[in-house]
Amino acid sequence: MKKQLFMIMIGLFAIILAACGASSDSANEENTSGAAAESEKEEMTITHELGETTFEKNPESVVVFDFGTLDSLDALGVEIAGIPQENVPSYLSKYEGSEYENTGSLKEPDFEKINEMQPDLIIISGRQAELYDEFHEIAPTIFMGVDTSRYMESFEENVTTLGEIFGKEEEAADQLAVIEQSINQLQEKVKAEGKNALITLANDGKVSAYGAGSRFGIIHDVFGFTPVDENIEVSTHGQSISFEYIVEKDPEYLFVVDRGAAVADGESSAKQVVENELVQKTKAFQNDHIVYLDPDYWYLSGGGLVSVQEMVNEIEAGL
Structure with missing residues (x-):
């Protein structure tokens, strides 16, 4: 009887030791996991x-x-x-x-x-x-x-x-590669046409011009359109111009960004402002080459993966 009781006690002691070991292992695993999580914060x-x-x-x-x-x-x-x-x-x-x-x-x-x-x-x-x-x-x-x-x-x-x-x-590299390919295709089409262009921003009845190196200069610098005027000053708000200036330069393509549509609940008035009697004398108007660009992409969110791709798409559609 004493021998059986002794064996039972030994068994219970072994179980307790095993439980303590498991608890210790679990604690060590948690500590290791926590340390790994900390090390992952690069x-x-x-x-x-x-x-x-x-x-x-x-x-x-x-x-x-x-x-x-x-x-x-x-x-x-x-x-x-x-x-x-x-x-x-x-x-x-x-x-x-x-x-x-x-x-x-x-x-x-x-x-x-x-x-x-x-x-x-x-x-x-x-x-x-x-x-x-x-x-x-x-x-x-x-x-x-x-x-x-x-x-x-x-x-x-x-x-x-x-x-x-x-x-x-x-993911970033893949999306950049798609955009690069579409730009290469656009460049070939622009080069084949060999046309010049003027980029403008319409705002409350006034018009500003943007040239190479400007916020919209991607049309010249990347897409390949020849600037109708090489001397447009580079500034955030563009160079203020008159409609007589547009007639004088007589661009083959006239690109228009409507600021009013971007900041005034999407209400666009650029077409009424730009296509007046003077501008109707230009090659751009007569050949249906006045292209109105979406201000969401060009004015508000330029430089994004979606906006740059849409810029390419809009210029290609304008051709």
């Missing part, structure tokens, strides 16, 4: 036009103040936390939903709201450049505007960087 440093910014890769909470960047992130399937919900391009209207925080406007950010959000990363561009320090005090901030003097190189660098930040390198 930091990266981005050098940009306004400075150098260090942050963790794959940030979870991102505030975006550049619609071109928003366009690319949407195309890459990256979720964002908030945007300025004023004048959002119609094809990105889902970001006006209540599931996204409204961070003010492009020119007047809601810093109180952004501070409440405590984002992991903020992405800005030219319209917010002067406020960089205020953004950077809240969270790591990078500038990601397109350098129009080297449009395609800058655009490709931005998309590649986004791919690296969010672990979407392959």
Whole structure:
């Protein structure tokens, strides 16, 4: 009897030891898992036009103040936390939903709201450049505007960087390759036509011209249209011109971006303004080569994976 009792006690002791060992192994696994998770939080440093910014890769909470960047992130399937919900391009209207925080406007950010959000990363561009320090005090901030003097190189660098930040390198490369192929095809068609062009922005009855190296200069610099005037000044708002100037230069293609349609609930008046009696004397009008460009892509969200592809599509359709 004593022997049986002794054997039972030994068995119970063995069970207790096994349980303790399993608990210890489990704790070790958890510690190892936790350490691995910590090691996976890789930091990266981005050098940009306004400075150098260090942050963790794959940030979870991102505030975006550049619609071109928003366009690319949407195309890459990256979720964002908030945007300025004023004048959002119609094809990105889902970001006006209540599931996204409204961070003010492009020119007047809601810093109180952004501070409440405590984002992991903020992405800005030219319209917010002067406020960089205020953004950077809240969270790591990078500038990601397109350098129009080297449009395609800058655009490709931005998309590649986004791919690296969010672990979407392959997707970014694939989409850039598709755009590059479509641009090559467009260039061949433009070269075959050999026409000159004038790019204009219509705004409240006034017209401005944009040449090579400008915000819309991709039409000359990348797509291959010869500028009708090589001396147009490069500026954000374009060179103010008269309708007499358009007649004098007599472009074979006249490209028009309607700013009013971009900022006034999509109401376009550019056609009535541009196609007046004077402009009707030009080759562009007489050959049905006045092309109205979608301001969503050209004015609001240039430099995105979708917008650049649509730019190519619109110019090709205009041919």
